[in-house]
Amino acid sequence: MTATSERVTETPVNPFVETEERAALRASVAALGKRYGQQYFMECARTGKKTDELWAEAGKLGFLGVNLPEEYGGGGAGIYELAIVMEELAANGVGLLMMVVSPAICGNIIARFGTDDQKQQWLPGLSDGSVTMAFGITEPEAGSNSHQITTTARRDGDDWLLTGRKVWISGVDQAQAVLIVARTEDAKTGKLKPALFIVPTDTPNFEYKQIDMELINPEKQFQLFLDDVRLPSTALVGSADAALGQLFAGLNPERIMAAASALGMARFALDKAVDYVKNRTVWKTPIGAHQAIAHPLAQGKIEMEMAKLMMQKAATMYDAGDDWGAAEPANMSKYAAAEACVKIVDQAVQSMGGNGLSSEYGIAPLLNLCRVARVAPVSREMVLNFVAQTSLGLPKSY
Incomplete structure (x- = not known):
């Protein structure tokens, strides 16, 4: 399946289970991410290269523009589908930050508010990855x-x-x-x-x-x-x-995509840690059998899945055209995903001991990257301000 398939219009029997189209998209993106892998990503980072090959292939397959209108070369789906792409790439160690910016923020704003000429000029390139904004x-x-x-x-x-x-x-x-x-x-x-x-x-x-x-x-x-x-x-x-309404067309997707990126990183770290503690045997027992190891990883899994549900709620509301209603779950999902990611990455290192800091296992680079999720694109403190004032109706502190 390519991401240029028709917009998903069916209503799932169970709203908590992804449609066949979304599941197929997830599997296709995961296969692409696995083929490149974290080693490719780290080599690019350390040698000053860009992930141009991955970006170009993701664009060619239709993944980068899955949320953009079909008449401009996009997939005609929504931010839900783009978040799938972001999460699966990050879960395979190749999270592309520019996906948050180029197709999610800029692409959505131009698709919704741009002139016909602007759409013709920019959206096809944003869709196939030949243009980055x-x-x-x-x-x-x-x-x-x-x-x-x-x-x-x-x-x-x-x-x-x-x-x-x-x-x-x-x-x-x-x-x-x-x-x-x-x-x-x-x-x-x-x-x-x-x-x-x-x-x-x-x-x-x-x-x-x-x-x-x-x-x-x-x-x-x-x-x-x-x-x-x-x-x-x-x-x-x-x-x-334009006032704030036009910005919300880009900032809600930004938060949703940031949550997807953090969730992908969390999955990457958790998978590495679980595989390690299943096989690392000390005193005749795999260390994953000990509650001091197992419980923090299980807690991370629970918090990660709860954050994902909030992200999916935000994406569903945004794709339904509810910009203002999507703001609360979009901010909450970004907060929850970042907190879960930081906790899981830290616990992965702790569970793996010295190996958690080695180059071989690929967890150490996430120690800095996961902290970015707490700070950007909106800090956790500003999310808490938003929830306190908007959701709880408390007085502004600034």
């Missing part, structure tokens, strides 16, 4: 307070001029364009009313600089510098005064 919202001074972004878009005749700074922007060196969140010059209130612009990375006065990181990962982080970057009027996506 980064997403720029975070700024050095604003941090998590996106309401205070200062990157400004001002009119100059029919053109726009963008000026500002961005930070922690993923994969700019492998992207052909960046979807930049700016604010129009007359948006002087404290409320964020973003305007979204497609900025090709070769545009004059657009520069970027890599941020040095202690992460073993092929996909890098960057600072962006925009100094009167001139764009045609056709660069604007949607409304110049």
